[in-house]
Amino acid sequence: MATTERLYYHNPNLLEFEANVLEAIPLGDRFGIVLDRTAFYPTSGGQPHDLGSIGGVEILDVYEDERTGAIVHVAAQPFAAGKVHGRVDAARRRDHMQQHSGQHVLSQAFVELFNWPTVSFHLGATSCTVDLPVEQVSREQASRAEELANRIVDENRNVAVCYVASENIAEAGLRKPTERAGDIRVIDIAGFDKSACGGTHVRMTGEIGPILVTRIERVKKQTRIEFFCGGRVLRYARDANRVLESISQTISASPLESAAAVKTIWDDLQRARKRIEALDSSLLDVEAAQFPVENGLAVGAFEGRGIETIKLLALKICARPGLTVLLADKSDQIRVVFARSADRSMDAAAVLKQTLERFGGRGGGKASLAQGGGLVAENAAVVVEFAKSLVTSV
Template sequence: MTERLYWHDPYLQRFTAAVVEIGEHNGQPAVILSRTAFYPTGGGQPHDLGTLNGIPVVEVIEREVDGAILHILAHPLSAREVEGRIDWERRFDHMQQHTGQHILSQAFLRITGAQTVSFHMGQEAVTIDLDQTGLPLEAIEAAEELANRVVLENREVRTWFVGEKDVKGLELRRAPKVEGSIRVVEVAEFDRSACGGTHVRRTGEVGPIKILKLERRGEVTRVSFLCGWRALRDYQRKHRLLSEIGSFLSAGEADLPDAIRALQRDLKEARKAMAAMQELYLELALPALEKEARPASFGEILLHVWPQLPSGLVPRLARRLSEGRPRLVILAAGGAEGLLTVACGPGVPVDAREALKRILGRLGRGGGGGRPDYAQASLAHVDLQSLHQALIEAVSSLAGERE
């Protein structure tokens, strides 16, 4: 079994060791050392990164059969002695999150009685699952406050090993998952847990502990939180975001909710005015469009293209113009909301879906659909000139069609 230097000194960033075994893991070079400061993935905490004789260590895992620690490398290593260096920024971040988690879990236990059933530290989010749901906001805030008080009291964090028979008297937060001798991590006069992770020396090093969100997941509540530098960076990011939104809306932080409500109100009114204008346009446009109808073998054909028109108007105009008479109506609008509609009044011997397909085919497009008497397809950013051409060709072939 590899000697685990990180247990005795989690602040150790450089070490030397003898190479005990050189091999492979899933096709990648891997080595086992006599001793190591590299933490392997486990207990919710991700593995360390760093180098061995300058070769990047890409993953660190514990071999189940014998507890040896495998350092998976970017390139093969051929040496009998190595100097290891730990990526300290990453490791110290893990220490802040992990000690912070112990403190927050104990705070939740004391304030709400909720036990932490799992812990996960990701690249961005850190989460614990609590065995209770429906926790009131005041309790969550109280737990966050208690956790931060313990941080600011700068309490000592100690670790030691105990034999199995002495575990009972320790009043651990949770029963240990491993058998035999266990490692205890204690936050002075606050929390005692069985844990193999790396921890800071004093709680002050954890920095701020901030809860971000709670989600119900079946019978548990998932609490996302950040500690230390992660929490500070999150605060900086959010502060920047708020300042940016504030300058968009020309409002101070405290006035933002009112400014957004005012925007929503304006938008609602603008939409109402737009709907009224569309109604007006519809009634004004209809008589002029009527005049564009041309005779066809079955009745009439009406074709019109707008460079741009709110997409909601086109189908309404198409329906109104084809209602109750043998008229084939093809309307199209360009722009971002571009739309092509084909409407067939009673007695028009054309299937709207077929006509639509034919026009789209000429444009090299597909999609759309509808019923025999009405079909439509979106035409976002269509080239108006080719649209005109396609419509004129389609109309000249449809105009003479008879069943």
């Protein structure tokens, strides 16, 4: 397999090209070809591959064969042989150039301000991230790096591609050392950053557009910085503004005062929840105190009250002496709670076991309190009637 001349190395704005097919590669249900030259960028160095078409066939993936250095273009249909015309998707290429060049600028800003090197870079479909080898990065520190990066963009500095022989690379002043051999491709942002990189980059930093840090997240012992560049900043601002508008309309506050208003609403909600819990508990106290009892048996069938409530009710009823409590509730499924007062001898777990044998479901517990769920019956009343027959027949 022959290697491929990489047209994007020298001209990242070249999006249409003519090439000769060197080899067709069978890839299961897909088809691969190697060309003598290509403008398609293969996935590498954190940057995803280009899309587009070759000879009218849509390209789905582009990768580099590490063994041979050939670039393989992948499609769902077979390619024609001979001479082909290639076309790279311009919007995707431009977006990748903005994100990747923006990353070089932002990474160097973190080095210059805090001496934090970038340990990894990811260019995703929606967001980009760099990982820094520190456990904590404050919003203020991230903002300073963001500000410096945007200043470099504003200054519209030249971005040059040059080649340095590996024996001279130590003196080249790279941001990060490289172990590559031969002629090393270096991206040189005038007076700011030099990095060994095979990616596609803008010609002037102004083309990057704004750089925005959106998230700072600790990942293991490192910090992941999420950021957007160029067109993505505009799309993000539009989306974020739409969300902010919707929140501000719902709560009738101006967009930039929404955060404080939401905090007030949230605090009120927490207080209201606590109050409801306290009221619910008081109501259950009353219900338990007045719960009808016949021959030492407190039996209840409910709908939609939930397991936590009937369990609490059963415990509160059992605070009264001499009682056996059999409760069932039908919400999303039928659940039961069987319990007894401390001075009674009924085995709640045994009654539950027999009830589950009759109606199915699962559960368990102790002699004083057992609970189960997933019983199959017409309603909760049928289940407690059966349990009652077990208890009264003893």
